[in-house]
Amino acid sequence: MRSKSPGASVHRLRLLASLLALASLTTACAPPRPAGTLIVASKARIDSLDPVQASRSGQMQVLSALGDPLYAIRADGTIEPRLASGPPVLSADGLTARIPLRRGVRFHDGTPFDAAAMVFSLQRFMAIGTLGYQFSDRVKAVRASGSHEIALELKAPFSPLPRLLSAIFLTPVSPTAYRQHNDTPLNNRFVGTGPYRLSFFSGQQQRLTPFERYWGPQPANRGLDLVTLGNSTALLGALRSGEVDVLLASGLEIDHQQALHRQAAAGRLREGSGPPLSIGFFSLLTDQPPLSNATLRRALAHSLDRRTISERVSRGLRPPLRQLIPPSLEGSDPGAWPAYDPAAARALFRQAGYCNGRVLRLPLTFRSDIPSDRLLALTWQEQVRRDLADCLALEGSGMESTTAYDQLGKGALSLFFYDWIGDYPDAENFLVPLLGCSKVEGSRCAAGNSALSGSFWTAPGLEQELQRSSRIEGPGRQRLLQAIQRRTAAAVPYLPVWLMAETAWSGRRISAPQFDGSGRLRLDRLQRLPGDAAAVSAPGRAAATLAVSPGGPEARR
Amino acid sequence: MSRRSDLLRYLGARLALAPLMLWLIASLVFLLLRVAPGDPIDAILGPKAPAAARAALRAQLGLDQPLPVQYGRFLADLLHGNLGTSQASKEPVLAIVRDSLPASLELGLVALLLAAVLGLAVGFSGIARPEGRIDLAGRLFGIGTYALPPFWAAMVVQLVFAVWLGWLPVGGRLPATVLPPEGTGFFLLDSLLAGNGRQFLGALRHLVLPASTLGLLLSGIFTNALRLNLRRALGSDYVEAARSRGLSETLVVLRHALPNALLPVLTITGITVASLIGGALLIEVTYSWPGIAYRLQEAIAQRDYPLVQGIVVVVAALVVLVTVVVDLLVALLDPRVRF
Numbered sequence: 054m055r056s057k058s059p060g061a062s063v064h065r066l067r068l069l070a071s072l073l074a075l076a077s078l079t080t081a082c083a084p085p086r087p088a089g090t091l092i093v094a095s096k097a098r099i100d101s102l103d104p105v106q107a108s109r110s111g112q113m114q115v116l117s118a119l120g121d122p123l124y125a126i127r128a129d130g131t132i133e134p135r136l137a138s139g140p141p142v143l144s145a146d147g148l149t150a151r152i153p154l155r156r157g158v159r160f161h162d163g164t165p166f167d168a169a170a171m172v173f174s175l176q177r178f179m180a181i182g183t184l185g186y187q188f189s190d191r192v193k194a195v196r197a198s199g200s201h202e203i204a205l206e207l208k209a210p211f212s213p214l215p216r217l218l219s220a221i222f223l224t225p226v227s228p229t230a231y232r233q234h235n236d237t238p239l240n241n242r243f244v245g246t247g248p249y250r251l252s253f254f255s256g257q258q259q260r261l262t263p264f265e266r267y268w269g270p271q272p273a274n275r276g277l278d279l280v281t282l283g284n285s286t287a288l289l290g291a292l293r294s295g296e297v298d299v300l301l302a303s304g305l306e307i308d309h310q311q312a313l314h315r316q317a318a319a320g321r322l323r324e325g326s327g328p329p330l331s332i333g334f335f336s337l338l339t340d341q342p343p344l345s346n347a348t349l350r351r352a353l354a355h356s357l358d359r360r361t362i363s364e365r366v367s368r369g370l371r372p373p374l375r376q377l378i379p380p381s382l383e384g385s386d387p388g389a390w391p392a393y394d395p396a397a398a399r400a401l402f403r404q405a406g407y408c409n410g411r412v413l414r415l416p417l418t419f420r421s422d423i424p425s426d427r428l429l430a431l432t433w434q435e436q437v438r439r440d441l442a443d444c445l446a447l448e449g450s451g452m453e454s455t456t457a458y459d460q461l462g463k464g465a466l467s468l469f470f471y472d473w474i475g476d477y478p479d480a481e482n483f484l485v486p487l488l489g490c491s492k493v494e495g496s497r498c499a500a501g502n503s504a505l506s507g508s509f510w511t512a513p514g515l516e517q518e519l520q521r522s523s524r525i526e527g528p529g530r531q532r533l534l535q536a537i538q539r540r541t542a543a544a545v546p547y548l549p550v551w552l553m554a555e556t557a558w559s560g561r562r563i564s565a566p567q568f569d570g571s572g573r574l575r576l577d578r579l580q581r582l583p584g585d586a587a588a589v590s591a592p593g594r595a596a597a598t599l600a601v602s603p604g605g606p607e608a609r610r
Numbered sequence: 611m612s613r614r615s616d617l618l619r620y621l622g623a624r625l626a627l628a629p630l631m632l633w634l635i636a637s638l639v640f641l642l643l644r645v646a647p648g649d650p651i652d653a654i655l656g657p658k659a660p661a662a663a664r665a666a667l668r669a670q671l672g673l674d675q676p677l678p679v680q681y682g683r684f685l686a687d688l689l690h691g692n693l694g695t696s697q698a699s700k701e702p703v704l705a706i707v708r709d710s711l712p713a714s715l716e717l718g719l720v721a722l723l724l725a726a727v728l729g730l731a732v733g734f735s736g737i738a739r740p741e742g743r744i745d746l747a748g749r750l751f752g753i754g755t756y757a758l759p760p761f762w763a764a765m766v767v768q769l770v771f772a773v774w775l776g777w778l779p780v781g782g783r784l785p786a787t788v789l790p791p792e793g794t795g796f797f798l799l800d801s802l803l804a805g806n807g808r809q810f811l812g813a814l815r816h817l818v819l820p821a822s823t824l825g826l827l828l829s830g831i832f833t834n835a836l837r838l839n840l841r842r843a844l845g846s847d848y849v850e851a852a853r854s855r856g857l858s859e860t861l862v863v864l865r866h867a868l869p870n871a872l873l874p875v876l877t878i879t880g881i882t883v884a885s886l887i888g889g890a891l892l893i894e895v896t897y898s899w900p901g902i903a904y905r906l907q908e909a910i911a912q913r914d915y916p917l918v919q920g921i922v923v924v925v926a927a928l929v930v931l932v933t934v935v936v937d938l939l940v941a942l943l944d945p946r947v948r949f
Contacts (some may be wrong), residue, residue, distance in 0.1 A: 098908065100699035108654065112612055183654060186663035238700050253789055254684050256710075257782065260789070278786040283898035286765060290773035290780040297786070422911070458652035491661070500661060591873040 072558035089275030091563065091579055094288055094297040096304025098256050098281045101240035104174075105182040107222040110303055110474070110555075115279060117573040118261055120224030120245035123171075124154060124215045126478055126570030130328070130381055132215050136166065136225065136246065138201075140215065147210030147524070154201040158268045160227035161250040168197035174225040175203075183234055186220055187476055191217065212526040213479040219571060220477040248272050248577045257281040261576070273580035285309050292322070299579060300562045302556040307425045311368045313558045321571045322558045327568030328381045329554035331474035332374060332483065333429075333522075334547050336507035338467045343413060350545035353415075353468075354391040355443060358436050363551055364430045366468075371551035376538055377483050379552060384522075384534025386478035388548055389542040395440040402444040414446045418469045421451025426470055429550070461507035469507055471576070472553065478571055480534050481523050487547060488537070490516050496544075503546070510546030616942060617883050619944055624937065625837060628930045631687075634917065635926045640684055643915050644677060650697050650913040671697050673915075684919065691922065694916030696909075703920035706905060711924065712795025714894070714901030717820055718886035720798075724825030726879065727833025737840055737863065748833055755830035760823075765894035767823045778819050781898030788812045820897040828882060835878050839871035846870075880936025 086092070097111020100509075105112055106118065122138040134140065138159060141150040158166035175195045177184050191211050198204040211217070241254045248267045253260035259276040280297065284287045285306040292300040292313070302310055317324035318386035337344045337353070359373030362503055375390040391397070400406060408411045416436065419426040430449040437445050452460070461467055475482030489502035490511040498504050498511040515537070521531045541547070557566035557574050562582050567575045613650060643676035650673065651664050660838045687694055692945075735868070736745025748933070772780040783797060784790055791809050793800035798817070801809035844867050852866045853859075891903035898904075902921055909917035 072938065088786050090787070094786075100696075100701070106700065109657070182665075184659075186660055240699060240701055255790065255900075257898070258784075258786060280782060280786045281898065282781045283895050283904065284781075286773075287896070287898055288780040291767065293773055294776040294780065296779055453648070453911075455648035455653045455911065456646075458656070459647055459649040490662075502660065505659075505661070525678065 060466045079240065082353045083438060086312075087275070089581060090278065091274050091276075091281060091298040092278045092296070092307075092583065093299040093301070093576065094280050094282050094291055095301035096282065096285070096288060097301075098283075099259060099279075100256060101238055102243040102251065102254060102259070103234075103238040103240055104222045104224050104226065105178055105185070106238045106240065108183045111215075112396050114301070114573055114576075115259055115261075116221045116224060116243070116247075117247045117569075118247055118277070119243045119251055119366060120221060120226075120247040121158075122221055122224055123154075123218040124387075125483050126216065126219050126343055128328070128568060129501070130478075130570050132219065136171070137218070141205075141218075143210075148207050150205045150207060150214055151198055152203050152205065153202065155268065156201055158246050159266050160225075160230070160246055160262055162227050162230050163266070164224040164227050164229045164245050165186060166225060168203050168226050170205050171195075171225050172197050173228040173231075177231065177235060178223060178224075181238070182222065184476060186348075187220065188218070188223065191472055210524040212524060212530065213477075214482050215551040216477050216479040221571070221573070222476070234346060246606060249277065252276075270577075272577035274577075277576055277579070280377075289313070292558060292560065295560060299528075299557055299559045299566060299574075307367055307370065310370055310556065313372065317558060322560065323563065323565040324556065324558050325566030325568060325574075326557075327572040327574070328379070328478070328554040328570055329372075329552040330379050330381070330478055330572045331472055331550045331553040331555075332377065333371065333470065333472040333548055333553060334374075334377070335544055336401075336461065336466070336471070337548060338464060338509065339544070339546050340506060340509040341464065341467075342425065343415065344467055346405055347409075347544060348401050348405045349413065351391060352398045352405065353445075353544075354542075354545045354548055355394045355398035356437055357433065357550070358393045358440070358442055359550055360393070360515070361428075361436055362429055362432050365432045366425055367551065371553050373554040374549040377487060377541065377549055378480045378534065378538065379478075379483070382478060382480050382483070383531055383537065384484075386535040386538045389535075389538040391542070391545070398441060399444055404440065408441075410443075412442075412444060412446050414448060414455060416448045416458060416467050417449045418452050418466045420457055420471060420589070422454055427451060429470060452519055462505045464504075464509060466507055466508070470550070474553075474572075484522070484534070484535075486535060488515060488519060488541060506547075508546035512540060512544065515540070617938070620941065621934070621938060626935070628927075631930055632923060636684075636688060636923050637681075639712055639919050639922045640681055640915075643913070643918055644680075648913045648914075650915060653912040653914070654698060679833070685833055688923065693920035698909075698914045698917070699914045703916050706917060707902065707920060707924050709795065709904045710900055710902045713899060714862060714886075714890065714933045715792055715905060716796045716798065717817065717824065717893070717899055717901060718883070718890060719827060720817060720821040721824035721890070722879070722883060722886060724821060725828035726832055730875070732829065732834050733833040733836030733840070735866075736782045737844070740841060748837060750780060752830040752833035752837065755826055755828075756834070757830075758827055760827055760892040761896060763827060764823045764893050765821075768896060770822075771819055779816050781816075782897075783813065783816050783900060785812045785816070809918035814949070818898050819858065820893050823897075824886075824893045828886075831878060831882060835875050838869060839874050840867055843867040843871045873940060876940055876943070877936060878934055879937075883932050883936075 054251065095111060097109060099111055099115060102115060104116060107116055121135045124132050124137060125135045127133055136155050138153045138155045139153050143150050154168055154171060160166060161280045172195050181187045191208055192205050193208050194206040215390045221469035224245055227244040231239055232450050243251045245604050248264055248269065248270065249261035250264045251259060252262045257280060259279045261279065263272045263276060282291055285304065288300055288305055289309045291297040313322060314324065316322045339345055363369055363371055363373050364521065375388055376386050378384045380387055402413065417430050419430040434447045434449050437447050457466065457469060461469055473486065486502050491501035492499040493511050493516060496510065496512055498509050503509060503511055518533060518537055522530055522537065526570055527532065555568065559566055564578065564580045564582055567578050569575055637775060651667055655664060656669060662833055695702055696706060732748045736742065736748040739745060768780055771778050786810055791797060791800035791804050792807060793803060795812035798810065801813055849867050852862045890901065891907055893899065894901045894904040895907065902925065906918065906921045909921065
């Protein structure tokens with residue numbers, strides 16, 4: 054055997070030392086952060102910050118910090134004027150709404166905000182907005198009726214108008230900055246009136262700095278870096294390692310949300326949730342056998358054990374839901390849909406000719422690219438096998454989201470699970486997208502939202518009731534919305550399963566995340582806490598959070 | 611002289627075939643996208659937009675036109691170097707490619723360098739004693755790294771070094787507080803040229819994990835290729851002849867066996883580079899690396915036809931280019947190659 058020479062040993066030691074030095078240099082050189090600025094991470098990649106391009110929750114979240122809506126929904130659900138200086142004044146016929154605008158507001162480029170700027174922005178949105186239909190379906194024309202007043206000519210009286218105008222995609226932009234982009238989007242800039250201005254933009258990173266001439270209170274922090282991380286593990290790891298300060302739940306897997314929830318409960322993180330404005334539900338194809346049989350649909354409704362599914366799939370983070378309208382909104386009727394009752398389900402299946410040696414085999418389609426959907430389908434499948442094996446067999450199969458949405462409107466999916474969040478928090482934005490129908494054929498909807506949503510269900514007079522519910526307000530509206538829900542629940546064209554709320558977590562030295570009534574994180578209220586204020590008292594939840602547990606929607610909007 | 615003209619003829623033939631290959635690939639992608647289920651309108655507007663809004667967007671995107679008309683437009687634009695406009699972001703596809711391709715190339719080239727150094731070192735290390743412990747370990751390394759599922763390996767590396775130990779960042783190309791350097795899109799190069807140490811270190815720290823993971827996964831190919839070719843070369847007649855002339859074993863290996871064993875490795879490198887351009891998808895997704903494979907995956911999910919078509923055409927063009935260059939290099943270096 055050859056003995057090692059001292060020279061070789063020294064050489065190896067030098068090599069090892071060099072490697073260690075390189076490793077420590079690489080690992081220790083994390084750049085310092087500017088004082089008072091925060092890093093907020095989410096999964097949402099932002100392709101454009103032009104309001105006309107906004108259609109995804111990530112875009113809306115950033116826009117809510119860069120722009121102001123005419124009205125805003127407070128965390129308690131009430132409406133406050135923002136760029137409007139008062140509530141809309143309606144004409145006697147309810148077809149014209151005059152909105153006074155706030156004075157002394159400036160755009161980020163220094164130009165003044167006035168009625169002409171608001172009209173420019175709304176007309177631009179109506180012309181080229183991806184969600185332009187949300188506005189132009191209700192509003193015929195927009196004009197300036199004064200230097201600081203606009204008039205909206207409505208197609209029909211529309212009582213949730215302030216809520217529609219709280220949608221952040223209607224935020225005004227500077228006509229000076231967007232004049233060259235009247236008919237094309239301006240993706241990588243934003244010149245609005247909000248508390249922050251955009252100082253850097255890329256799909257994966259946006260830098261927001263406080264706007265010194267903002268008309269309202271200045272943000273509590275000195276700026277934000279919003280970053281995109283492409284997968285749930287990376288997001289979780291980034292918060293744990295302190296690489297980011299705040300994390301938005303949207304896009305996080307349920308297991309990871311649960312882990313963060315536990316850490317918040319133990320006082321190691323702070324947690325905040327917005328109002329639950331997203332619903333998860335099954336769409337039932339009602340115009341083709343076997344689910345054209347209403348008795349079978351009711352039996353199916355009784356067979357769904359929402360509590361078990363909520364516990365097993367979301368670990369309780371997504372509470373069970375038995376209505377189409379989120380409980381925080383007007384028209385809520387928490388027990389509208391049939392409750393879990395296997396005995397009642399069995400009786401109905403028998404009535405429809407099943408159970409006596411005849412099992413109903415029903416294909417259940419779920420979105421294969423959303424892990425919790427698969428779990429939900431498998432859990433319900435097994436729960437039905439436990440309770441009603443002699444009557445019903447669910448045959449689950451996955452389909453990629455975009456493909457499934459395409460198939461849904463073609464009537465190809467008997468039973469399909471997905472979710473929905475309205476573009477603004479009002480009952481109308483949950484009922485009309487699911488029940489609206491432009492071509493009624495008895496109790497079948499041949500064209501319209503109900504067909505696009507995969508149920509093809511309607512009822513005589515339902516469309517008129519929906520339209521009336523958008524015209525009236527007060528207790529009468531509340532009663533009508535509840536009546537529509539109960540009527541729909543009796544026919545079971547949809548099967549609500551659970552409720553979801555946007556959630557965020559922050560590190561111990563950051564203030565607890567707070568949300569507004571539209572479900573957007575209040576980025577302007579985030580701040581780094583002084584050392585002695587940083588202790589988190591268990592369970593560490595934000596004071597402003599609502600009663601519902603977290604569980605962000607995983608799909609579009 | 612005759613060899614040079616043969617080489618030029620060979621190069622001409624390969625380059626002449628390139629447009630035909632690109633046309634075939636572009637046409638195939640165009641057709642496959644249209645045949646595949648799913649509608650870009652659903653991806654942009656969601657499933658519940660009213661029919662009128664859907665029809666308006668369809669017309670705006672030109673998707674209401676008959677397929678031959680859409681195909682004709684696509685080809686005409688392609689011939690003029692116009693890859694179209696992304697349906698989702700309304701950004702020119704060329705700009706998106708220009709933004710994301712350097713990220714993939716930077717990651718791929720560094721990973722390839724690491725793979726080559728590590729793989730060749732391991733492959734070469736066992737040559738002194740074939741079937742010995744080191745050789746066996748090298749063989750296991752080659753098979754093991756090749757067989758590792760990329761997604762799993764990337765997750766484990768990320769969990770250990772970024773989440774648990776916190777030594778390196780979990781993802782992205784730069785720290786959130788550092789803005790990207792201006793220039794070519796190769797952040798290491800740009801920050802060096804700008805003399806910005808903070809940017810350079812930030813970019814380097816973010817590159818370490820994805821490049822090491824990808825490099826490790828690719829290194830097995832080099833290990834196995836070198837090991838097998840070197841053993842074959844060492845058993846050949848010309849090596850025996852060299853030994854019989856009394857040359858030392860080191861000289862025999864370095865001067866006679868290794869150059870010949872490295873030629874097939876060059877071909878493998880070419881193939882690896884080609885697959886790296888679009889094939890590092892799982893690494894890019896895991897490490898949130900904003901490369902072209904990541905964008906391609908997003909574009910497919912959104913049914914963004916122009917973006918998918920544009921990325922595939924650009925990647926195909928690069929693959930063709932790299933293949934031609936490698937073939938030429940092999941032809942130049944290996945006198946046995948005939949055209």
